[in-house]
Amino acid sequence: MKKYFFPLLFFFLAGMAACDNHLGDKKETGKSPELCVADCQTPEQGRAQLDRFLSGVHNVEEWEARAQRVREGFIRGAQLDKIPEEYRRRPFNPIIRGKHVMDGYTVEAIAIEGMPGHYITGNIYKPLEIKGRIPAVLSPHGHGFLPDYYGRFKPDLQRRCAAMARMGAVVFAYDMIGYGECTTYRHDDPKATQIQTFNSMRVLDYLCSLPYVDTTRIAITGASGGGTQSIFLSVVDPRVTVLVPVVMVSSWFFGGCTCESGMPVYRSDTHETNLADLTALFAPKPLLIISDGHDWTRDVPEISFPYIRKVYELYHAGKNVENAHFPNEGHDYGFSKRKALYPFIARHLGLDLSKITNEKGEIDESFVEDLAIQDLKVFPDKPIAFFCDYWKYSPLSSLYDSTKDK
Numbered sequence: 001m002k003k004y005f006f007p008l009l010f011f012f013l014a015g016m017a018a019c020d021n022h023l024g025d026k027k028e029t030g031k032s033p034e035l036c037v038a039d040c041q042t043p044e045q046g047r048a049q050l051d052r053f054l055s056g057v058h059n060v061e062e063w064e065a066r067a068q069r070v071r072e073g074f075i076r077g078a079q080l081d082k083i084p085e086e087y088r089r090r091p092f093n094p095i096i097r098g099k100h101v102m103d104g105y106t107v108e109a110i111a112i113e114g115m116p117g118h119y120i121t122g123n124i125y126k127p128l129e130i131k132g133r134i135p136a137v138l139s140p141h142g143h144g145f146l147p148d149y150y151g152r153f154k155p156d157l158q159r160r161c162a163a164m165a166r167m168g169a170v171v172f173a174y175d176m177i178g179y180g181e182c183t184t185y186r187h188d189d190p191k192a193t194q195i196q197t198f199n200s201m202r203v204l205d206y207l208c209s210l211p212y213v214d215t216t217r218i219a220i221t222g223a224s225g226g227g228t229q230s231i232f233l234s235v236v237d238p239r240v241t242v243l244v245p246v247v248m249v250s251s252w253f254f255g256g257c258t259c260e261s262g263m264p265v266y267r268s269d270t271h272e273t274n275l276a277d278l279t280a281l282f283a284p285k286p287l288l289i290i291s292d293g294h295d296w297t298r299d300v301p302e303i304s305f306p307y308i309r310k311v312y313e314l315y316h317a318g319k320n321v322e323n324a325h326f327p328n329e330g331h332d333y334g335f336s337k338r339k340a341l342y343p344f345i346a347r348h349l350g351l352d353l354s355k356i357t358n359e360k361g362e363i364d365e366s367f368v369e370d371l372a373i374q375d376l377k378v379f380p381d382k383p384i385a386f387f388c389d390y391w392k393y394s395p396l397s398s399l400y401d402s403t404k405d406k
Contacts, residue, residue: 035264036254036266036267037254039253039296041252043251043252043303046251046252047251047303050251050276050303050304053277053307054307054310063283063311069271070271071235071236071281072270073270073271074232074235074236074271077268078193078263079191079194082194083115087114087198088201090113090115092112092206092209093112094110095111095112095378096108096109096110096124097109097110097378098375098376098377101128102162102369104127104355104367105126105127105128105162105166106126106128106165107124107125107162107371108123109122109376110122114198115195115198117184118185120174121175121181121379122152122173122175122378123161123172124170124173125161125172126170126171127165127168127169130212133212133213133214134168134212134213134214135213135214135217136214136218137164137171137219137220137345137349138171138172138200138220138230138233139160139171139172139174139222140174140196140229140230141157141176141179141222141226142222142224142225142227143176143225144224150180150373151179152173152180152376153373156332156334156335158368158370158371159368160221160333160341161173162365162367162368163356163365164342164351166355166367167352167355168352168355169219169345169349170207170210170213172203176196177195177196180384181377181378181382181384183385187257187258188258192258192263193232193259193260193261193263193265197233200220201233204218204239208239216241217242217350218239218240218241219242219243219244219349220234221244221345222245223331223337224247225259226246226248226333227247227248228248228255228259228260228275229259230243230244231275231279232265234279234281235278240282241348242285242349243279243286243287244345245289245290246333246337247290247292247297247332247333247337249308250275250296250300250304251303252296253275254274276303276304276308280307280308283311283321284320285320286321287312287321288322288340288341288344289304289305289321289322290337290340291323291324291326292325293326293330294329294330294331305321309321324337324340339363
């Protein structure tokens with residue numbers, strides 16, 4: 001799997017617009033909006049920034065006052081307050097096709113209308129039998145786009161969605177903008193943060209509209225850019241009850257892609273934050289942070305997790321936050337990381353872990369059959385692509401070549 005670590009460094013290197021390197025030395029308010037992109041501060045500055053965030057917080061009430069200020073600053077920075085309210089009330093006009101009956105679960109291709117003329121495309125995984133109301137899980141993907149490691153079609157994403165469905169949840173895996181079949185917008189749209197976060201809100205709206213979904217049991221999990229999307233949705237939508245961001249939580253790395261840091265969500269004249277701090281806003285609800293030793297999450301056990309745990313302890317909810325750290329692993333959502341996910345999400349969503357364990361009591365995904373891209377598409381005759389910057393990539397090409405998209 002080494003060839004898949006950092007499959008697209010372009011996202012984290014291109015456009016590393018400078019952010020003030022002394023961010024951690026300034027006061028929290030009184031600053032004009034400014035972009036914080038990629039590693040625009042050092043780990044030491046990230047640690048100092050987190051220390052400063054808690055310096056005036058001594059109880060839950062003080063934390064919640066600060067959290068509300070950060071939340072409002074994020075919403076303004078992402079311009080979510082500029083999206084017309086009626087867009088949330090629009091019909092979903094779902095298109096559902098190509099049902100595959102698998103071993104203990106089903107998979108269908110789905111598209112729902114997010115904004116007028118804009119469809120959010122993906123796949124919906126369900127248990128083979130649905131009795132009563134069941135939990136729902138949102139599964140956004142990250143930035144990799146190698147031919148056999150692409151968006152919502154990736155084997156690791158298919159396996160975790162299938163496993164959670166077999167355990168008893170309905171799971172919606174959906175495309176980033178400019179990815180797969182969601183090509184109304186390019187991925188480098190200046191408002192990608194706004195559009196993708198709103199997409200997540202609409203996916204959650206759709207799941208909550210299903211008569212068999214228990215709206216009190218809603219989780220979201222994704223890796224890398226999918227981890228960022230998971231954190232962002234948890235900030236703006238209180239319906240999320242379980243959060244599992246993977247290989248993304250950091251106090252000093254802000255995401256290197258336009259969809260993560262192309263709008264002033266981390267800093268304004270009224271707020272200042274980072275990804276670790278945004279994750280802490282989820283307290284006191286169940287949170288599992290999955291990190292590794294070979295990317296910007298390498299210092300989660302020493303910097304980000306202690307900070308987040310302090311916030312949880314304000315609520316006397318330390319038992320609700322965990323960190324699964326893999327010091328010898330890299331930037332992925334590999335099997336070991338999924339093995340950390342399953343027991344946690346089963347415990348907090350009330351899923352049946354025994355559905356994916358073998359006779360030895362070990363997690364076993366061998367029942368999952370990876371489906372081909374064509375089998376997972378909503379629109380069989382529509383090409384899938386990646387649209388960003390001046391490049392157009394088509395993973396369906398036998399040579400996986402790239403051409404200028406002028």
